[in-house]
Amino acid sequence: MFLCFASTKLEIMQQAIEFILEVEKLKTVTRKVKPLGLERYENSAEHSWQLCLFAYSLESYAAEPVNMNHVIRMLLVHDIGEIDTGDTMAFVEGGWVERKRDELAAVRRIFGILPADKAAELESLWQEFEAGETAEARFANAIDRAMPALLNLNNNGQSWKENGISYDRVVKRIRGQIEEGCPALWQYMEPRLAEAKERGFFGA
Amino acid sequence: MFLCFASTKLEIMQQAIEFILEVEKLKTVTRKVKPLGLERYENSAEHSWQLCLFAYSLESYAAEPVNMNHVIRMLLVHDIGEIDTGDTMAFVEGGWVERKRDELAAVRRIFGILPADKAAELESLWQEFEAGETAEARFANAIDRAMPALLNLNNNGQSWKENGISYDRVVKRIRGQIEEGCPALWQYMEPRLAEAKERGFFGA
Numbered sequence: 001m002f003l004c005f006a007s008t009k010l011e012i013m014q015q016a017i018e019f020i021l022e023v024e025k026l027k028t029v030t031r032k033v034k035p036l037g038l039e040r041y042e043n044s045a046e047h048s049w050q051l052c053l054f055a056y057s058l059e060s061y062a063a064e065p066v067n068m069n070h071v072i073r074m075l076l077v078h079d080i081g082e083i084d085t086g087d088t089m090a091f092v093e094g095g096w097v098e099r100k101r102d103e104l105a106a107v108r109r110i111f112g113i114l115p116a117d118k119a120a121e122l123e124s125l126w127q128e129f130e131a132g133e134t135a136e137a138r139f140a141n142a143i144d145r146a147m148p149a150l151l152n153l154n155n156n157g158q159s160w161k162e163n164g165i166s167y168d169r170v171v172k173r174i175r176g177q178i179e180e181g182c183p184a185l186w187q188y189m190e191p192r193l194a195e196a197k198e199r200g201f202f203g204a
Numbered sequence: 205m206f207l208c209f210a211s212t213k214l215e216i217m218q219q220a221i222e223f224i225l226e227v228e229k230l231k232t233v234t235r236k237v238k239p240l241g242l243e244r245y246e247n248s249a250e251h252s253w254q255l256c257l258f259a260y261s262l263e264s265y266a267a268e269p270v271n272m273n274h275v276i277r278m279l280l281v282h283d284i285g286e287i288d289t290g291d292t293m294a295f296v297e298g299g300w301v302e303r304k305r306d307e308l309a310a311v312r313r314i315f316g317i318l319p320a321d322k323a324a325e326l327e328s329l330w331q332e333f334e335a336g337e338t339a340e341a342r343f344a345n346a347i348d349r350a351m352p353a354l355l356n357l358n359n360n361g362q363s364w365k366e367n368g369i370s371y372d373r374v375v376k377r378i379r380g381q382i383e384e385g386c387p388a389l390w391q392y393m394e395p396r397l398a399e400a401k402e403r404g405f406f407g408a
Contacts, residue, residue: 009388010392012264013262013388013389013392016261016265017354017392019257020254020257020258020261020354021354021358023254024239024254025240026253027239027242027246027250027254028239035228035231035232036228036229037229037232038232040244043250045253046230046231046247046249046253049250049252049280050224050228050249052253052280053223053281054220054224056277056280056322057219057224057318058220061217072277073260076256076260077257114261147224150221150224151228184213184217188214188218
């Protein structure tokens with residue numbers, strides 16, 4: 001019995017190591033925006049870290065009271081499906097059903113490296129973020145939509161220009177979720193986006 | 205009174221935005237190890253994200269029961285002082301008192317952008333990690349010490365070789381904290397480090 005137990009414990013350790021070396025790959029998934037002051041593109045791992053701190057710092061502005069620990073856990077895992085699918089810019093139109101199906105398969109593969117209880121917990125966090133139906137998920141989605149726009153506002157619209165994204169497409173894509181999850185953040189951003197339009201930060 | 209309140213709310217929003225654009229700089233702080241499969245060096249932002257998931261996946265191996273939410277919050281902020289000081293490899297000898305003094309000044313400056321209650325909470329997390337005196341801090345420190353070594357074990361000892369770090373120095377530097385915070389992780393790593401020594405993964 002002791003040997004059996006020891007073997008199982010060792011197996012779980014091996015799973016945790018395999019898991020962390022698999023999620024390591026999120027560092028290789030590049031996004032469309034560049035970190036301020038850098039020439040390289042942002043990756044989805046550092047983006048996920050930043051969202052956790054952004055959510056934390058805006059906690060008092062959530063549309064409804066939120067469990068911040070839960071928000072942070074969702075944000076830590078929300079992009080892990082991109083390890084298999086790559087990042088898709090939020091402004092891409094069409095193909096989202098297929099994309100989300102592929103991301104779900106990816107997170108099931110990756111979270112499934114861990115023991116079943118941990119895997120189920122992580123998939124549940126991922127699904128909750130995607131569904132956007134809880135106060136925590138709405139707030140987390142608002143934070144996720146806002147952050148790249150804030151970087152663009154401080155980066156002369158770098159990724160909007162590079163990808164030919166117009167002011168109208170940006171507003172159409174991000175306004176709903178930001179207003180719903182963190183209305184004060186939208187109030188902050190709206191005049192700044194308008195000013196950015198005047199300053200030519202957007203694509204055609 | 206209403207105007208006064210509104211102005212304060214706006215001020216807090218401005219502080220949160222300033223804060224997130226300041227911590228943005230952690231993406232520019234490079235470490236000594238390279239992410240697996242990439243030619244660039246890892247940065248402290250993506251490293252912080254990975255530690256959160258590594259801690260989560262090893263939760264059942266903590267030396268004592270830990271509050272995982274608290275561990276995650278510590279790991280999210282533990283490297284923020286590097287924005288002013290840069291990363292120092294764990295194997296550097298000497299100068300740690302001055303370095304930690306400078307990092308403390310840095311986190312006070314950066315966390316101090318936020319309202320006082322948030323700033324105090326973040327500084328307290330940072331101090332707790334540094335002191336390493338709670339179960340959560342001991343576990344978080346074990347995770348922080350182990351992760352770059354695990355990357356090196358899977359990267360032919362890239363940063364050990366590049367920086368001339370010997371097997372003995374690695375073990376001396378990481379063993380105590382890993383054994384203390386997550387003993388099973390050290391049991392996993394010890395034979396692998398010995399094997400890596402045989403395979404020439406270390407510097408002189």
